[in-house]
Structure formats: structure tokens, C-alpha cells
Amino acid sequence: MKLLLIEDDIKILSFVKKGLEEEGFLVDTAQDGSSGFYLASEFPYDALVVDWMLPGIQGDQLCMRLRAKKITTPVLMLTAKNTLEEKVHGLNCGADDYLCKPFEFAELVARLNALLRRTSYHFDETITLDTLKITVPKRHVSRSNRLINLTSKEFDMLMLLLLNKGSVLTHTQLQEKIWGISESTSSNVINVFIHHLRQKIDTEGEKKLIKTVRGSGYKIDDT
Structure with a gap:
């Protein structure tokens, strides 16, 4: 499975990338919304892990732009925003799931695996x-x-x-x-x-x- 991780905090980026690779994922990275949007638009990924607060293009806007381009890659949003209104806004913008910071790495992997399972249908019809x-x-x-x-x-x-x-x-x-x-x-x-x-x-x-x-x-x- 190939993932795109978009996170501007280099410590979080390095830690999560290393952990995901140890779990068997292939991981590309971007440290700002503009670069992340370009990669997500031009290359195929099984899922995106997107920080909400990004330089350039924020995560919610990035999701909206991807959905406007009819790109339906599953998105797991990382966010410090945890009110119901903020969560609903993130989902309305096109995110498929969210994980509030600070988070446990094991939960991130579990949510990603669950998201990938839900989006992997095997019907031939x-x-x-x-x-x-x-x-x-x-x-x-x-x-x-x-x-x-x-x-x-x-x-x-x-x-x-x-x-x-x-x-x-x-x-x-x-x-x-x-x-x-x-x-x-x-x-x-x-x-x-x-x-x-x-x-x-x-x-x-x-x-x-x-x-x-x-x-x-x-x-x-x-x-």
C-alpha cells in the first residue's frame, strides 16, 4: 500500500513516516499543502494522511480541491481541532476520517487499516x-x-x-x-x-x- 503523508512538523513527519514504513507501507511525504496537492493530483495513492494546519494550502482546502478534481483517494485528517463543528467541517470538505492530535501511533495505523479495508471492495459486478x-x-x-x-x-x-x-x-x-x-x-x-x-x-x-x-x-x- 502506498501512502502520501502531508505534515509540516518535521519531527512528526519523520516519526510517522518511519513507523508506517516499518508497518510495510510505502510512504511519500510533503511538508506543505501546495506540494501535497500536486503529488495527490498527479500520482496514485491508496490513502492520504493530511495535517489540517499546513502552509500554502490548509488540509481542509486541500481535500476540497482534490474532491473538485474528482480524486476520491481516502483521506485521514490529522487535526488539533476537536469540536463537533470542526469535525463535521472536515468531513464535509472531503476527509473520510480524522484523528485528533496528540495521537498514539497504534491508533493511526489502526484507523488507516480500517479505512483501507472499507474502501477495498471485491465485487465483480x-x-x-x-x-x-x-x-x-x-x-x-x-x-x-x-x-x-x-x-x-x-x-x-x-x-x-x-x-x-x-x-x-x-x-x-x-x-x-x-x-x-x-x-x-x-x-x-x-x-x-x-x-x-x-x-x-x-x-x-x-x-x-x-x-x-x-x-x-x-x-x-x-x-
């Missing part, structure tokens, strides 16, 4: 629902032949809904399957992801596929 089409191995999503750009967590959530088509998934089930049982994620964050997924999937003129079941959770169907 295409899934369709109404005009929605997902080519799973390529993580290609379209509706009425319109390409839809999803973050890795949004793709995971869409896949989970589709694999349970017609069944209601609760907040607890979404939390466990998408974020992992050890991660404490509020209902507000899950609601934000569903809202963004709806904006991308259920556009005007299309049948609404993602439905809220009040007091229970969410489901997807074409009825």
Missing part, C-alpha cells in the same frame, strides 16, 4: 437501481449516465444501503459498518453524510431513492 449504476470494482457511480463523484465514505454508505436494499439501517448499524465499532460518531455526522449522498444521488427530476424512516433510520429502494 455492476449494481443498478432505477437509473443509478455502480461499477463496483472501479468504484464508478453514475445516474442517467451522469458521473457522480463520491468520497470513499459516501461510496461505502451507498454500497451498504444497496446491499440492504429495502431494509432500514439504523444509526447504530451505519456507525458500526462505516466508522467501526470503536469510533464514537454522532447522529449529526451520519445525517450530514446522508444529506450529501442525497444531494448527489437524488437530483431534481430523478426518482428519490434514499428514504428516511422516522425514528428508525434510512433505506434505499425504487418504490
